Amino acid sequence: MMSGDRRQETGDRIVKALLFGLAILLLWTAPCFAHKVNLFAYVEGKTVYTESYFPDGRAVVNGKIEVFDTDKTLLLKGQTDSEGLFHFVIPKYDSMTIVLDASMGHKTTYRINRQELGE
Amino acid sequence: MEKILRYTFLTALFLTTSLPAWAHFGLILPSDDIITQGENRTLNLQIKFIHPLEQHSMEMVKPRAFAVVHRGTSQDLLETLQPQKGKSSDQAEEFTYWTADYTIKRPGDYTFHVEPTPYWEPAEDLFIVHYTKVCVQAFGLGESWDQPVGLETEIVPLTRPYGLWVNNLFSGQVLLKGEPVAFAKIEIEYLNESADNPSIVTAPSDPYVTQVVKADGNGVFHYAMPRAGWWGFSALNEADWTLKHEGVDKAVEIGAVFWVRTREMK
DSSP states (O other): OOOHHHHHHHHHHHHHHHHHHHHHHHHHHHHHHTOOOEEEEEEETTEEEEEEEOTTSOBOTTOEEEEEOTTOOEEEEEEOOTTSEEEEEOOSSSOEEEEEEOSTTOEEEEEEOGGGGOO | OHHHHHHHHHHHHHHHHHGGGSOOEEEEEESOSEEOTTSOOEEEEEEEEEETTTTEEOOOOOOSEEEEEETTEEEEOGGGOEEEEEOOTTOSSOEEEEEEEEEOOSSEEEEEEEEOOOEEETTTTEEEEEEEEEEEEETTBOOSTTSOOOOSEEEEESSOSSSEETTOEEEEEEEETTEEOTTOEEEEEEOTTOTTOSSOOOOSSHHHHSEEEEOOTTSEEEEEOOSSEEEEEEEEEEOSSOEEETTEEEOEEEEEEEEEEEEOOO
């Protein structure tokens, strides 16, 4: 059985550990608010190239990419590579919305209009 | 006769002493400083040699160089320049300035720079060459605004040179042949023709026209910009080379000029 002092000590330790954990969590997540993710896409031939990046030029690695048509039907899914790049063959000759989901609420979209696809 | 001579002398004295207050500035004025998704991607750039606050322009012959640096690659744009004529309301004659269109295709910082043809300024008995830069950001990627482009003299921003509010502090470093210029003198002027300018600014006296700050021992300077619109920063040095005017060697003032835009917080 623990004495009153020991119990107090254990309680303090738990509080300290929780505060430490909270501080780490805040330190980790806080800078992300300043780092908006960006998505850019362009068409070359029959391929759509996407670039996902933070404002300072760092790549968004392993970001989830989803491509939707004008009816919001999912056309394809993919993932950015170590340079933040992902490309795909034009799935449908229609305007499309590309969505980048980079976790922790970092989401952005890029729209490609039908006329940019050519043909 | 004596009276006439005295008046002539006084007028001459007035002209000589008042001229330096009209600081010359190279200008590259882009139609926008930040390009975002869905906006017009074609920038129009105006290239002038002016007194920015007083809205006076000088005749400008075709520049020697006009280029843009994007993601470490330089693109020559000299042949895209087109001459234009214009004048301010109180100028009798038209002057030549230059314009170019440039279409942004990819994200990143685009640093446009001009090397003008040396301008002979009889009032100062020297040639003026203002190496002028401006940086436009596209699609949220701001990776290289803090990099020099390698001009003989240039201002390298220490403050990101776009997305600036009124009263922000602009800091930069003056380089001459890649080395910081200790205690460089920087002249600063507001561009009265800025689209963001709510009303034309009239200086109450000459020292208000051109603001002057000096850099520290590392060539670093700071200035807080009090009004919405475009602000020009010009660091002046004398070149270690001369040019001939009517067969005589003359000094060359080389300026490192940088333009930034501020907006009202609202």
